[in-house]
Amino acid sequence: MSDLEKKVLFEFYAPGAQTVQVCGTFNNWDPSKCPLKKETGGWWRCTLKLPVGRYEYRYMVDGRWENDQRPVVCVPNPFGTWNCVVEVS
Known part of the structure; x- marks a missing residue:
């Protein structure tokens, strides 16, 4: 991992869920690319x-679709809901 790349932890509390994935601009919104582990x-x-x-x-x-449960910055999306924002620095 270089200085231009950082580890980012994504976590979601969903005790009754069967599947949880994180989707975003980093994976072209493809849920199959980033499954979370229970x-x-x-x-x-x-x-x-x-x-x-x-x-x-x-x-x-x-x-x-669900937003992050933690207080994070959000921006409106074209579908009338909100996307969360993560800044990697």
Whole structure:
């Protein structure tokens, strides 16, 4: 991993979920590219190496779009909802 690439932890609390994926501008919004792994206590987690930059993302939980549960910056998207933003620096 270079100085231009950083590890970013994505996590989502969904104890009853069957699948959780993170989708965003870093993977062309493809849910199959970034599945989260179910861990103890109902948390789902995935660490990605991303180049320095600004990315929009959302979670796909059992086929439904969800935003990050933590307080994060959000921006409107073309579908009338919101995308979360992560700054990698």
